[in-house]
Amino acid sequence: MRISLLHTIDGNRHVFDDAAKQLGLAGGTLRHEVRAVLREAVQQAGAISEDVKAQTARCLAELAADSDAVVVTCATLGPVVDDMRHAAAVPIVRADRALAMAAANAGGSIAVLCAVESTIEANRQLFEHHAAATGASVEIIHVASAWARFQAGDVAGALSATAAAADEAYEAGATVVAFAHPWMAPAVDRVQTKQRPLHSADAALRAVMAHAADAS
Structure with missing residues (x-):
């Protein structure tokens, strides 16, 4: 199984690696993608813009194409997941x-x-x-x-x-x-x-x- 994770905080990588280890998942199961710029853009604008939604959707589509599942660890990007989760070929999970x-x-x-x-x-x-x-x-x-x-x-x-x-x-x-x-x-x-x-x-x-x- 290959699980891709979309983060907006770099430090969250080790948090999920530790959780995977505790759950007995094999090493190398997780693949991390960090896009801090998405969170920063939302914070600056005070809301999630259509541009950020489009960037996030493209990133999730790319991750889904080479994964068995995708996890979005940033709650700010949740609306994008809700918009596309039924159309994706693999499960896209909102961590929150x-x-x-x-x-x-x-x-x-x-x-x-x-x-x-x-x-x-x-x-x-x-x-x-x-x-x-x-x-x-x-x-x-x-x-x-x-x-x-x-x-x-x-x-x-x-x-x-x-x-x-x-x-x-x-x-x-x-x-x-x-x-x-x-x-x-x-x-x-x-x-x-x-x-x-x-x-x-x-x-x-x-x-x-x-x-x-x-x-x-």
């Missing part, structure tokens, strides 16, 4: 949607840790959409300190802030904690409570594996 579905299936009280303020409403809509099918409740928790530290290059501090927020969410009664951004995944090992938060790298690769099992 795979996470929302995994959280909803777990059920109960879901706390979504979101570091970037501009993505809060999109995450709320996505998680609540899937939670409605299972009766789960959703709370979005803004962990602003994590993003500030991440942007400043203090990755360890960002992960510690994420883990602390997860512990607080569990203590407040959450039955499921979901990390909204792929780069948060390593914070799972810093959480002090017994529960293990969900993250999109694991959820997305599990979704791809499920697609492959259904097709075989």
Whole structure:
């Protein structure tokens, strides 16, 4: 199996490599394509333009032509996936949607840790959409300190802030904690409570594996 991943943050490559290893996927299964310019263009414009949509669609088509599945790890590019996923020859998986579905299936009280303020409403809509099918409740928790530290290059501090927020969410009664951004995944090992938060790298690769099992 060959899985191609479209990233807009270079550091997310090792996050997905680690998740693949934990899931027992063979080395070399993942192929990484990093297009930071797409995220930067959206941030500058304040919205995803038709030009960025077209660039993303072309990139996804190229990746799909030489893959068994494609994963888009950047939630900002999600609308492009929704527009073309039914026309693609292979599954194109939104990592954020795979996470929302995994959280909803777990059920109960879901706390979504979101570091970037501009993505809060999109995450709320996505998680609540899937939670409605299972009766789960959703709370979005803004962990602003994590993003500030991440942007400043203090990755360890960002992960510690994420883990602390997860512990607080569990203590407040959450039955499921979901990390909204792929780069948060390593914070799972810093959480002090017994529960293990969900993250999109694991959820997305599990979704791809499920697609492959259904097709075989």
